[in-house]
Each structure stands twice: as structure tokens, then as C-alpha cells.
Amino acid sequence: MPEGHRFPMHKYRLLREALLHSQIISPTQLHPAPQAQEVDLLRAHDKRYVQGLKLGILSEKEVRPIGLPIGPELFQRSLVSCGGFMAATESALEEGYSVLLAGGTHHAHRDRGEGFCVFNDFAVASLKLLALKRCRRVLILDLDVHQGNGNSSILGEREDVFICSLHGEKNYPFRKVPSHLDVALAEGTSDEEYLHVLEKTLRLLPATDILLYQAGVDVLKTDKLGTFHMSQAGVRARDEMVFAWARTHGLPVAQAIGGGYSDPIEESIKAYVGTIEAAKRILS
């Protein structure tokens, strides 16, 4: 990344180090992400878009909304990030829980990327699980402060996927794409309000075979790109509620970390670590 770029790319390294240092995960539990294969990408994306990225021939108009420097490095990174989430879903089906220490690229559409998202990992993974009949129905719970417009534009009309999004009404994307269940919350939403709404919303979710959880921590008050006023304790309570709900329903959980842009970034890392610690405690 160029010096001074607004995307905090180093957060991924900091998160991995924090998880190992706190012994929430051991080195043997970490696995390198495999590359996504083109056959998998093409269930969710247009061939023209995938080829355009690969060959570096997308137009300036297509590149600008992504917000990241386009090139072979970004293409490679996007392949492994997407492949990592597919691997996480397989691992979740076998072991009950798995988390990709990246991902949650829910703003990527079928034919274009935006908002730091190149390929849509949740869409690619969902369509693979369904195509290979590993699952009959998939639930996507998206608690990132930004609405997953890409998830909805790719999967929003499918009957074998159910997308539920809780997000900031005043946050990007300013034109939301309808999910199966959207809950828009006001600027300044507090822990108490949020947890009350989440509890009610979880009761509305259908029975499925797996939960794909986008656990963005940009709901924190310290986040530069979010409009909510949630505390660390609030985010912790959110994740405990989600994992307890999944446990009650016997659902395997595959998680991606989603957005986190706090200033300082250590606040995001702390919340990400808390999420994974809660999963370990509740789902093991």
C-alpha cells in the first residue's frame, strides 16, 4: 500500500499477532488461505470483471470506487482472501467454527468492486456451498455498520440464501440494495438500543444449515467510518448474543472480520480479538 493510504492494511498483521500473543489461538490453528479458483469466482462474478482485474485492463471509472491500488498484488490478495473464506466455511462445517482473519467484502458486486472490496467472499462461498450441495440453505448475518449492498445485489433474490443486515441508516452505501431483512439504525445508536434490536431481529431468522457471520467492528464509537456509538463491551455483548443464538440452533459458524477503522486502530483490534475469544468460549 502507498504510504499514508487511508486503508489500515496493517490491522491484519496486528490481529494475528494479538490472537497468538493472548493465546486465544495457537500457531497450529492458523492455516494459510488457499487461492480461489476461477470456477468458484464465476458463480458470483462476471467473467469480464474477473479477467479485467487479472489483466489490469479495467477502466479508471471501474477502478476508482474500489479505493485500493489496482495491480497484480491486489488481484493475488483478493484471490487468497476469497479462497480463505471458502476454506473457513468448509472448516466450519467440519469443526463448528472457523474465522478468516480478513474478508467480509460485502460491497463487491457481480461486475464491479467498490468500498475496498474486490471479490464478494460471502457470495462466492455461499454459491459454492449450494452448488456442491454442502448446504441447502445459507444464512448471512451482516453486522458491519455498512450495508452489504454487494451481497444483496448478487444474492438478494435467492430463496436458498437469507441475508439479514443491521446497519447505519446514514452510512455508506447511500443507495442500499434490499436484503431479505434490513434493519437500519440511526446515527449515534447506543449499546442498549443496538442489543435490544439485535435480540428481536435474531428471533426472525429462518432455519438454515450454516451461519456466515460478517462481524464488522466499525460499529464502535471510535470508528472513523461508522456512525454508531457502541463501546467495546457492547460489541462483545453483540457477539456473545450471536454465538449463543447459533449454538442454540446448532449452526456451524464461518466468520469474516469485516470493517474496522478505529482511530487508534488498536480499538478495532481489541474488538476483533474479543469476537474471536467469545466464539471460542461459547461455541467450543
Ligand SMILES: [Zn+2]
Ligand atoms: Zn464496514
